[in-house]
Amino acid sequence: MQIDVFTLIPHAFSWLTEHRPLATVLGKELELRLWSYRDFTPLSGGQVDDEPYGGGAGMVLRVDVVCAALEAVYGETRDRRIVALTPQGRQLDQALVEELADEESLTLLSARFEGFDERVVEHVATDTVSIGPYVLSGGELPAMVLLDAVARRLPGALREESGAMESFSPALDGGLEYPHYTRPPEYRGWTVPDVLLSGNHGRIDVWRREQSRVRSAL
Numbered sequence: 332m333q334i335d336v337f338t339l340i341p342h343a344f345s346w347l348t349e350h351r352p353l354a355t356v357l358g359k360e361l362e363l364r365l366w367s368y369r370d371f372t373p374l375s376g377g378q379v380d381d382e383p384y385g386g387g388a389g390m391v392l393r394v395d396v397v398c399a400a401l402e403a404v405y406g407e408t409r410d411r412r413i414v415a416l417t418p419q420g421r422q423l424d425q426a427l428v429e430e431l432a433d434e435e436s437l438t439l440l441s442a443r444f445e446g447f448d449e450r451v452v453e454h455v456a457t458d459t460v461s462i463g464p465y466v467l468s469g470g471e472l473p474a475m476v477l478l479d480a481v482a483r484r485l486p487g488a489l490r491e492e493s494g495a496m497e498s499f500s501p502a503l504d505g506g507l508e509y510p511h512y513t514r515p516p517e518y519r520g521w522t523v524p525d526v527l528l529s530g531n532h533g534r535i536d537v538w539r540r541e542q543s544r545v546r547s548a549l
Contacts, residue, residue: 332360332361332362332432332434332435332436332437332481332485333361333362333363333364333435333436333437334361334362334363334364334436334437334438334439334478334481335364335365335366335404335436335437335438335439336363336364336365336366336438336439336441336474336478337366337367337368337397337400337401337438337439337440337441338365338366338367338368338441338470338471338474339367339368339369339379339441339442339443339469340367340469340471341365341366341367343471343475344363344365344471344474344475344478347475347478347479348363351488351489352479352482352483352485352488352489353478353479353482355482355487355488355489356482356485356486356487356488359487360485360486360487360488361482361485363478366400366404368392368396368397368400370400371396371399371400371403371404372396372399372400373395373396373399374393374395374396378396379392379393379396380392380393380396380443381393389444390443390444391442391446391447391448392442392443392446392447392448392451393448394447394448394450394451394454394455397440397447397448397451397455398455401413401438401455409438411434411436411437411438412431412434412436412437412438412457412458413438413440413455413456413457413458414431414437414438414439414440414456414457414458414459414460414477415440415442415447415451415452415455415456415458415459415460415470416439416440416441416442416459416460416461416462416470416473416474416477417442417446417447417452417459417460417461417470418446418461418464418465418466419452419459419461420458420459420460420461421458421459421460421461422461422462422463423460423461423462423463423473423476423477423480424499425480425499425505427460428477428480428481428484429484431477431481432481432484432485437481439470439474439477439478440455440456440470441469441470441471441473441474442469442470443468443469443470444468444469446470460473460477461473462476462477504543506543506544506546506547507543507546507547508543508546509538509539509540509542509543509546510542510546512524512527516528524538526538
C-alpha cells in the first residue's frame with residue numbers, strides 16, 4: 332500500500348514512523364511519502380494560504396496551491412482516493428479504517444488552522460474524513476490517527492494474536508474489548524476477577540465475551 336500525506340509540516344510525522352505499528356510495515360507493506368505544499372506552491376516566498384473572502388480571522392489553504400502539489404506528484408490524472416482531513420468529513424470508525432486499508436493507494440490532505448478553500452473539499456478531494464466533532468490546530472494529528480489505524484490492519488503490523496480479540500474485531504462481533512488484568516492479583520484491596528485466575532479457558536472466554544457485550548451496550 333502507498334500512502335501520500337500532503338502537509339505544511341512533514342517533520343511532524345517523524346516520531347510516528349519510528350514506532351509500531353508504522354515502523355513494522357514501512358518499506359514492506361507500506362510506502363509512506365510526505366509532501367510539503369511549500370515545495371510546489373506557484374506563489375512567491377513559499378506562500379500557501381491567504382485571507383478568507385468576506386473577512387474573518389485566520390488563513391485558508393489555497394486551492395491553487397493544493398492542485399499544484401497534486402499535479403506535480405501525480406500529473407493531470409489522479410487515479411486514487413484523495414482524503415481531505417476536515418471536521419465536516421465522514422466520522423472515522425473501524426468500518427472506514429477497514430475500507431481505507433483495502434486501498435492500494437491513498438492520499439491524505441491536511442491543512443492548518445482554518446482549513447481548506449472549500450473548492451478543495453468540493454472538487455479536489457474524493458473523500459472527507461473527521462476524527463471527531465471538535466476543532467484542532469491542523470490536519471496533521473487526524474492524518475496520524477488515520478495512518479496508525481490503517482497501518483494496524485496491514486499484514487505483519489501486529490502479532491497475529493494481538494489483533495484477534497481487540498475492540499471492533501469480528502471475534503467480538505464488532506464490539507468493545509473486554510477488560511484486562513495482570514499481576515499482582517490483589518493490590519490495595521482491588522482484586523482480579525476469580526474467573527481469570529481459574530485456569531478454565533472456556534469460562535474465561537465466556538466471561539470475556541459477556542464483558543464485551545456489556546461494555547458495548549453502554
